[in-house]
Amino acid sequence: MSLTKHQAALRSRRDQAEIQKERFVQGLPLCHGKSTCQGQSAQQVNATTVASWQRSPAALQSQPIATPRDDEHNILATWEASPLRQAVSPELDKLNRLVQEDTFVAAIADPNGKLLWTAEHPSLRPFTETINFIPGGQWAESISGTNGVGLALSLCRPCTVFATEHYWPACHDIVCYAAPIIHPQSGQLLGVLDLTTHWQRHVPFAESVVAHIANDIARRLPIYLPRADLEIHALGQAKVLFQGQCLHLNQRQLEILCILALNPQGITLETLHQALCPHAHTHPATIKTILTSLRHLLKGEISSHPYRLGMSVWADFVELSQVLQQNNRIADALKLYHGSLLPNSTAPALEDARNHLEAGMEALLYRCQDAQTLLDHANNLLCNPLVRERLLELLAC
Structure with missing residues (x-):
């Protein structure tokens, strides 16, 4: 392709993206054919770009x-x-x-x-x-x-x-x-x-x-020094580290680990079943099977009678709950908060914990008097409409 043709192709791509963008801003459907884009053949805009446009107006x-x-x-x-x-x-x-x-x-x-x-x-x-x-x-x-x-x-x-x-x-x-x-x-x-x-x-x-x-x-980054043998990140995008290495867990495994982290003193199988899925057709034997698989992944560090994590544990949602109890640690709470606790989980124990944290974060936002503090943690927070509302209030002062 000659340089002239290359430049023409880039100009066409730019013009077509601009047409699509203007239609998006005006609330019109995006172009998918010749008849809808001012008589021009439309170039499809990447779906991830459109999704980003949807997140951008605010x-x-x-x-x-x-x-x-x-x-x-x-x-x-x-x-x-x-x-x-x-x-x-x-x-x-x-x-x-x-x-x-x-x-x-x-x-x-x-x-x-x-x-x-x-x-x-x-x-x-x-x-x-x-x-x-x-x-x-x-x-x-x-x-x-x-x-x-x-x-x-x-x-x-x-x-x-x-x-x-x-x-x-x-x-x-x-x-x-x-x-x-x-x-x-x-x-x-x-x-x-x-x-x-x-x-x-x-x-x-x-x-x-x-x-x-x-x-x-x-x-070339420094070697990661874990906070504990087991790290559970469940606020926003979930991630679990064991001895510094990522574990790939399914939703149920992740939910059980979070419930165990919320109950460091231990929990019976019956109580775990109630905390996890009291109204679902999940037999306690199925939960025992999941616990066995988790025990294998964690090198045996889950005890039974009661079920309890047998290693040092750090969980972002547990840490956030502790930080929210201290009025002077606003920046620490904002740093920890990357989103709701396992937002897709319907486990009663986790729904209760999620609601508790969300209420605590809402109260914290209205104690925050500094817009820059919110901006410093913008990527974590501004997807939350409460944060955007509070930031606009502070900037208007």
Whole structure:
């Protein structure tokens, strides 16, 4: 394909995405054929992009000139303390060459979408400074709409956001390639690597380049030191670590582990059945079979009569419950809260625990008097309508 044809194809893609985006904003059905898009053949917009658009309007109810930005001194201290800084150092030469030779902006963001480090080609500096795509800039999807950093955090996989696929018009002239940086031992999402350039310089393989560099950064992260022999993360996206390694559990196994964590003193089979599925046609013998499989995965560390976890345990929802009882630990609670406790579970014990935590979080939000505290944990929180409402109240003051 000649350069002219390539540019024409990119222009067509940009124009078609803009048509689709305008129809979305106006509440019209997206184009799927020639007759519905002003006589032009429509290019299908990726479903993940459309889903991101659906999450974006609340973030950009007004048309801001720039995204919010953290204090420069705060962000420098955060970057110096970040485990990403040391891991990125061996890749800096590669990133700086990409920036200077291929007219890119390179950026590292934390798990909340806050940029910790950037490097840009001089020709792009006026643009990055105008929209705050610089250290301290807040690029969570919940703040800045559809963009590379925010979408990579939401999807937890590499992605490309091309030109008018960005929700915010200020970003319609760029293409972003982003990939999450995931700790290979713990599976923890620690940040995002993003490369951004002008949309006319788009090349399909750039996303693979970013993913490769992000994986190289991840391999250089410090060894993960677990909080306990068993770590249960069940607020938002669930994850269980045993002796620092991820366990792959089904829903029932995860529910039983959470109930055991809520009952460190132990629980009988009958009580566990009532806590888990009192109205379902699940026989207690089935629960015993699940417990046997869990005992095998945990190297025998589940005792019976009563059933109890026989190792050190840390669970985010247990920790959050303790933190919510202390009025002065608002930031700690916001850091722990990544969403509801196993939101799809109908186990009575977990529904009760979930409702208790949600009520505690609602009370905490109305004790919070600092908008920046909420923004610091934006990627965790702004999907919650109560948080958005409280943030708007604080910003209006």
